[in-house]
Amino acid sequence: MDVLLEAIELTKQYKGLKAVAGYSVKISRGEIRGLIGPNGAGKTTTFNLLTSMVKSTSGNIYFEGKKITGVRADQIARLGICRTFQNIRLFKNLTVLENVLIAAQIKKKYNFMSVLLSSPSFLREEKHLVDRSLELLETMGLINAKDIKARNLPYGQQRKLEIARALAVGPKLLLLDEPAAGMNPSESTELMGLIRYLRDKFKLTIFLIEHDMKFVMNLCEKIQVLNYGTLIAEGSAAEIQNNPDVISAYLGRAVESA
Template sequence: MALLKTTKLTKVFGGLRAVSNVNLEIHPGELVGLIGPNGAGKTTVFNLLTGVYEPTEGEIEFDGKSVVGLRPFQITQRGIARTFQNIRLFADLTVLDNVKIAYHFHVRYGLVESILRLGRYWQEEAEIEAKALRFLEIFQLADKKDEIAKNLSYGEQRRLEIARALAAQPKLLLLDEPAAGMNPQETQQLMEMIRWIRRQFNLTILLIEHDMSLVMGVCERIYVLDYGSVIAHGTPQEIKTNPRVIEAYLGEEVH
């Protein structure tokens, strides 16, 4: 059974069909790319999958159940986490606190225990801090745990954002242009990290990216959007040689 399935997914803003009849199917453990020219509707699809937007038409099923109409935090609790094209950290909090926040989707203590700082509160908070520190070690940020997030370098902020997304314990990770602003060496390191993340955390990953070397290097299947519609779907090799894809990117008909 597909972990994520969209059926005729459509989003209309005024008279503009930003996404039109998009059918995606992603199975557990896959690493799938979603590509297309600027303005093709890729980030709108991510916003629909994560509850930022509600579909005008169509269905989104995750783990066999509809998530249409759920709030973003409810979708995160179901098991979908994301990063953003423009990094969105809690800029004035510490690196450690940025990761700890993600764990609070899964706390078992209640409001009264939180306010009164009762026994289970302290036990869970200690567990959360220990888990967050382990994540920072994995992403080579442990020595930065007390730094304010906005003071990290660009590459460190990207790693922190991915660490925070993984701390939410997702089944599906959505990466929105993770290589944006990176040089070729950083992109290569990111490619290796994405492969490692999938193996280490047994994750399914859906990736938006403009860097074709990264997409072709890590993705097993690729969907291509143009003007809000899927124009092609296949393996990296099939996509690379698809005339409709070449036309969409080059803006000219390929004979």
């Protein structure tokens, strides 16, 4: 299959500590991939490396066959790699719609005079951005909350708003850091279906970190397991559930699929 993202021997070292050690992955276009492991295993650090939030000590990253190691985080987003965060990072004093509009403008280049004079071309582009943002809010089930400040949304809806904001950039690869965190079983099941829908609707590739094992095992086509910054297993849900190293390091017992 067509490889969208490849990381080769990524390492991040903080003095004597290797937060990530020799991590490699190949993610195919259209895949839903999972990354699991105990707290402190290096999962979020791995996402930070892939999105240039932190610089790797060694190793390389390729996106659509082009080397992107060391490229700035904003340039990574413009290339089509977007993410959400473990700790929600919304503009909490702005409305739901304003949060999405900010992200939607990342790829737009405005002429100073057209903005100053509110030229017809500028106004048309602004209307397009608003229409696009409203469409995303409709998709995420947030359209009725468009004028509410982000801080006033329930926690689960804030998670969905983060995803809507990432989608507004127009990603090819979407990284989700614990998207089901804080959700009840019903909300998690709904989110699972939504992620599949988003993958198909927007032709996305999705890479996610999650501690909800039922969520991961039923959603992801391939799963990797990190422990102390080292990749200890990779495979299908069935292979991961029955891998003795994974059971010993993390699961403790086999996880039942729904």
